[in-house]
Amino acid sequence: MKLAGATAVLALGALAGYATSTAAPQAAPPRTAVKEQVERVIHDSIEWALDDKNTDKLFGSVAHDGDFFIFHPDSRSTVVGFEAFRSMAESSWLTPDFRATSSAIRELRVSFSRGGDVTWFSALLDDCGEWQGRLGCWKDTRWTGVLEQRDGRWVIVQMHFSFAFDKKPDGTAR
Numbered sequence: 001m002k003l004a005g006a007t008a009v010l011a012l013g014a015l016a017g018y019a020t021s022t023a024a025p026q027a028a029p030p031r032t033a034v035k036e037q038v039e040r041v042i043h044d045s046i047e048w049a050l051d052d053k054n055t056d057k058l059f060g061s062v063a064h065d066g067d068f069f070i071f072h073p074d075s076r077s078t079v080v081g082f083e084a085f086r087s088m089a090e091s092s093w094l095t096p097d098f099r100a101t102s103s104a105i106r107e108l109r110v111s112f113s114r115g116g117d118v119t120w121f122s123a124l125l126d127d128c129g130e131w132q133g134r135l136g137c138w139k140d141t142r143w144t145g146v147l148e149q150r151d152g153r154w155v156i157v158q159m160h161f162s163f164a165f166d167k168k169p170d171g172t173a174r
Contacts, residue, residue: 034116035110039110042108042123045058045156045159049098049129050100053100055094059089063082069081069157069159071159098129101130104126105143106123107122107123109121109122109123118149119146121143122142124143125140125143125161138161138163141163142163143159
């Protein structure tokens, strides 16, 4: 009986110490501030080209490893890994042949995982530019993606772009 009583006292003491611990839990940033950070990364990943081809924004918005992945509307432009992305950017958007002219992100929806370190988004995107002087534009592009919080920063790990079947990339009906 004495052993049971001593065990109970030790257990209660441990629980009391746990309940009165002086270590304060670390407060998570307010959800609106985190959402604003995520939305900034999403915008930077597209709008970097309008900001004098700001490569800090472009490359800073995505994961720098083999997890990074993009499905583009055509089957030839799938990107797997950061190095493939960097190579694609250097041979296209970062050349003098390309110039961004406008961009609009509409109906942006952002959701968070229960743990708060993963988020996913969807939006409609208009992304326009010139290639060798010829205008081109993605209108009403369906855009989805996933971001992870890594080392205190939000980075895009996956994106998917597509066009509604009943519309052409220029926004007109098929």
